[in-house]
Amino acid sequence: MWWDKKYESFRAEIREFAEKTIRPIAERMVEEGTFDISLLPLLHERGLLSMILPKKYGGAEFDTLEYTIGVEEVSRVCGSTGITLAACNSLGIFPILAFGTEGQKEKYLRPVGERGALIAFGLTEPNAGSDAGGTKTTAVLKGDKWILNGSKCFITNPSISDFVVATARTDNKGDSHDISSFIVDKSFPGFSVGKKEDKLGLRGSDTAMLHFEDAEVPQENLLGKVGEGFKQFMITLDGGRISIGAMALGLGQGAYDLAAEYADTHPKIGKPLAYSQATAFKLADMATRLEAARHLVYTSAVLKDRKQPFSKQSAMAKLDASEVGRFCGYEAIGIMGLDGYDARYQVERIWRDVKLCEIGEGTSEIQRLVISRALAKERQARRSSSGG
Amino acid sequence: MDFELNEDQQMMKDAAREFAEKRLFPNAAKYDEEERLPAELFAELAELGYMGMLVPEKYGGMELDPISYACIIEEFSRACAGLGTTLSVHSSLICGTIAECGSEALKEKYLPRLAGGEVGSYCVTEPGAGSDAGSLRTTAVADGDSYIINGEKVFVTSADYSKIYLVFCLTEPELESHGISLFLVERDTPGFEVGAKEKKLGIRCSDTRSISFSDARIPAGQMIGEKNGGFKIALSRLDHGRLGVAAQALGIAEAALAEAVKYSKERKQFNRPICEFQAIAFKLADMRTRIDAARWLTYRAFSLASERRRYSRTAAEAKLFASETANWVANEAVQIHGGYGYMKEYPVERYFRDARITEIYEGTSEVQRIVISRAVLREDK
Numbered sequence: 001m002w003w004d005k006k007y008e009s010f011r012a013e014i015r016e017f018a019e020k021t022i023r024p025i026a027e028r029m030v031e032e033g034t035f036d037i038s039l040l041p042l043l044h045e046r047g048l049l050s051m052i053l054p055k056k057y058g059g060a061e062f063d064t065l066e067y068t069i070g071v072e073e074v075s076r077v078c079g080s081t082g083i084t085l086a087a088c089n090s091l092g093i094f095p096i097l098a099f100g101t102e103g104q105k106e107k108y109l110r111p112v113g114e115r116g117a118l119i120a121f122g123l124t125e126p127n128a129g130s131d132a133g134g135t136k137t138t139a140v141l142k143g144d145k146w147i148l149n150g151s152k153c154f155i156t157n158p159s160i161s162d163f164v165v166a167t168a169r170t171d172n173k174g175d176s177h178d179i180s181s182f183i184v185d186k187s188f189p190g191f192s193v194g195k196k197e198d199k200l201g202l203r204g205s206d207t208a209m210l211h212f213e214d215a216e217v218p219q220e221n222l223l224g225k226v227g228e229g230f231k232q233f234m235i236t237l238d239g240g241r242i243s244i245g246a247m248a249l250g251l252g253q254g255a256y257d258l259a260a261e262y263a264d265t266h267p268k269i270g271k272p273l274a275y276s277q278a279t280a281f282k283l284a285d286m287a288t289r290l291e292a293a294r295h296l297v298y299t300s301a302v303l304k305d306r307k308q309p310f311s312k313q314s315a316m317a318k319l320d321a322s323e324v325g326r327f328c329g330y331e332a333i334g335i336m337g338l339d340g341y342d343a344r345y346q347v348e349r350i351w352r353d354v355k356l357c358e359i360g361e362g363t364s365e366i367q368r369l370v371i372s373r374a375l376a377k378e379r380q381a382r383r384s385s386s387g388g
Numbered sequence: 389m390d391f392e393l394n395e396d397q398q399m400m401k402d403a404a405r406e407f408a409e410k411r412l413f414p415n416a417a418k419y420d421e422e423e424r425l426p427a428e429l430f431a432e433l434a435e436l437g438y439m440g441m442l443v444p445e446k447y448g449g450m451e452l453d454p455i456s457y458a459c460i461i462e463e464f465s466r467a468c469a470g471l472g473t474t475l476s477v478h479s480s481l482i483c484g485t486i487a488e489c490g491s492e493a494l495k496e497k498y499l500p501r502l503a504g505g506e507v508g509s510y511c512v513t514e515p516g517a518g519s520d521a522g523s524l525r526t527t528a529v530a531d532g533d534s535y536i537i538n539g540e541k542v543f544v545t546s547a548d549y550s551k552i553y554l555v556f557c558l559t560e561p562e563l564e565s566h567g568i569s570l571f572l573v574e575r576d577t578p579g580f581e582v583g584a585k586e587k588k589l590g591i592r593c594s595d596t597r598s599i600s601f602s603d604a605r606i607p608a609g610q611m612i613g614e615k616n617g618g619f620k621i622a623l624s625r626l627d628h629g630r631l632g633v634a635a636q637a638l639g640i641a642e643a644a645l646a647e648a649v650k651y652s653k654e655r656k657q658f659n660r661p662i663c664e665f666q667a668i669a670f671k672l673a674d675m676r677t678r679i680d681a682a683r684w685l686t687y688r689a690f691s692l693a694s695e696r697r698r699y700s701r702t703a704a705e706a707k708l709f710a711s712e713t714a715n716w717v718a719n720e721a722v723q724i725h726g727g728y729g730y731m732k733e734y735p736v737e738r739y740f741r742d743a744r745i746t747e748i749y750e751g752t753s754e755v756q757r758i759v760i761s762r763a764v765l766r767e768d769k
Contacts, residue, residue: 124727127656129657129726129727130657130658130726131657131658134657134658153727154727197731198731198732198733199730199731199732200722200729200730200731200732200737200740200741201730267516276754278754278757279754326719330715330744333589333744333748334747334748334752334753334754337748337752338513338542338543338748338749340748341588341589341590341744341745341748342586342587342588342589343586343587343588343589344586344587348588348589348744351589351744352589352741355719355722355730355740356730358723359722359723359726359727359729359730360727360730363723363726364723365665365667365668365723368667
């Protein structure tokens with residue numbers, strides 16, 4: 001369990017790494033609005049770019065709980081680096097690891113393990129957000145190549161990635177078998193990374209559009225079978241939710257830590273602010289809600305590792321942790337008052353960063369949809385088994 | 389109980405909205421990005437009378453009633469909250485204080501300038517003293533027919549736009565909060581310096597800096613009101629300042645709701661506009677309801693002010709509730725926009741950032757709760 005020594009020492013290690021290596025770069029990185037690529041070799045060395053990748057391919061092979069704690073501790077210091085790691089692991093490595101052939105894994109995952117290459121995930125489109133099944137990018141087989149046409153938006157890490165797993169429409173039956181996934185090497189003709197997005201937060205995270213203009217993808221780069229794309233990305237997102245929940249936890253904890261430190265060291269009418277009941281109770285609420293969300297997120301990770309169903313749990317975890325993260329960021333600014341509104345105190349950045357957790361990889365509304373459907377199914381199953 | 393604006397007030401509101409739509413909406417994103425309001429804007433505002441909203445007609449102002457003033461602050465803030473901040477500090481805290489408490493000489497000297505387009509700044513907060521006005525360190529020491537000022541002020545709104553600064557100084561340190569006096573300082577006073585711009589989460593086009601005084605000598609006639617009467621003057625202006633924030637918060641909330649409604653009608657997912665999903669529709673319902681509640685609470689407070697009745701508790705309630713509402717609504721507006729709500733192409737992320745200040749300045753929500761709870765326990769009206 002997560003309070004075991006194994007995980008406690010792991011957390012302490014990653015926290016120290018984050019404080020020493022990432023924190024000094026974080027502030028400047030978000031000010032400049034680009035990911036600092038000098039971080040990549042340092043992250044790779046620590047195994048953070050390949051946390052879920054088996055050692056067989058040169059990966060760090062952390063279990064899901066370690067991965068969760070890793071994303072959490074990095075996000076506590078820098079949300080932009082946190083999401084970079086969550087995306088390259090859960091959205092980049094995972095689809096190929098779960099659905100790829102051995103040949104594809106060797107070709108595309110080994111570079112991740114060996115030299116810290118990144119893989120991006122190209123799902124979202126201007127007209128396919130919550131309705132990811134509304135994919136309009138097309139893929140047509142011509143000879144031994146798939147020809148892709150269309151655009152993706154809000155994609156994380158494309159400028160610093162070597163490969164992209166992208167979805168495209170291969171049929172139009174109107175059912176869940178219309179979409180397929182492809183492994184795209186950025187050097188394939190017809191592929192380009194487009195306009196960089198100007199965001200509210202996570203400004204050190206690389207977010208951009210992708211364009212496929214008669215892009216040529218070799219036949220052998222189809223991931224799994226034709227028509228399996230929808231099912232694949234649903235499974236991918238189930239796991240991705242845990243990492244975004246972890247990110248939210250880390251950001252929320254970072255906000256709490258800053259606010260508590262401020263309250264302990266800033267006097268208000270003679271006594272530290274933390275003595276005022278309103279402030280003390282706010283800190284109590286922040287810590288309580290973080291603790292509860294942590295249990296939801298960590299339990300999802302444990303269920304996944306035990307190969308038990310975890311989709312509903314991970315949706316609950318992302319839903320709750322993201323809302324708690326935003327609550328903590330918001331209240332932390334309030335505790336710090338005018339200083340909280342000033343960029344130099346770093347806390348306002350956390351609030352801007354954590355807001356994304358309620359939106360990316362399935363909005364909170366979509367999480368509620370997933371949870372409500374899972375619950376309805378459970379209730380239906382109970383009714384059927386008890387004979388109506 | 390008449391909840392309608394009278395004809396003049398409606399005209400003021402409509403004119404302000406027209407100016408906002410034409411001049412402010414198209415530029416607000418740029419002002420936010422550049423963290424600057426252009427000098428020409430202040431000249432335009434002055435020409436239309438908006439720099440003298442709370443200056444008596446006798447000194448070249450519009451001498452507006454509180455409700456007309458509220459409407460204008462709301463309409464401007466709806467387009468550009470940073471301008472709302474700049475104008476309400478200028479009007480309520482500077483013009484209002486001088487008009488209510490200044491000598492005839494000071495009124496004649498400064499009110500026409502302020503109404504004519506010179507911006508004013510209010511300088512209270514110091515590095516060690518935020519919510520606690522009693523722990524000031526900036527001093528003003530009498531020296532012949534002058535005072536010598538030493539100290540530092542932080543979070544000064546419009547520090548670089550202004551030429552006129554209203555500064556809180558300790559004239560008798562032993563008396564602490566009862567030894568504070570107010571002075572009007574001109575920008576070109578030797579020993580007075582304006583510092584570097586603070587980078588803020590929101591209201592970025594409102595200029596925020598520190599200022600410092602190093603043996604700055606000013607004539608004794610620059611004192612507003614009585615010596616050591618500064619705290620009382622500040623308290624008397626608090627309620628009005630709070631209401632300005634409430635009006636600003638309403639404006640931000642209305643802007644956020646309008647964008648959310650528009651987007652939810654245009655955005656189609658799962659083959660229908662997302663406003664057809666109950667979860668989204670109900671968010672819009674809650675947003676509208678809460679804004680309306682905030683609106684009537686705020687305008688009730690302005691109405692009491694119009695009638696020169698006591699309105700401290702109501703002003704605090706309005707500031708508290710309107711600012712919380714603006715934040716809640718702005719968050720929902722971003723959420724309704726999904727991924728696009730996180731992008732700077734759309735205005736909602738700016739409303740999200742701007743709203744946050746309304747719960748903090750001119751008395752945090754905690755301070756408002758202290759005011760309200762004391763009034764409740766006193767069983768005040």
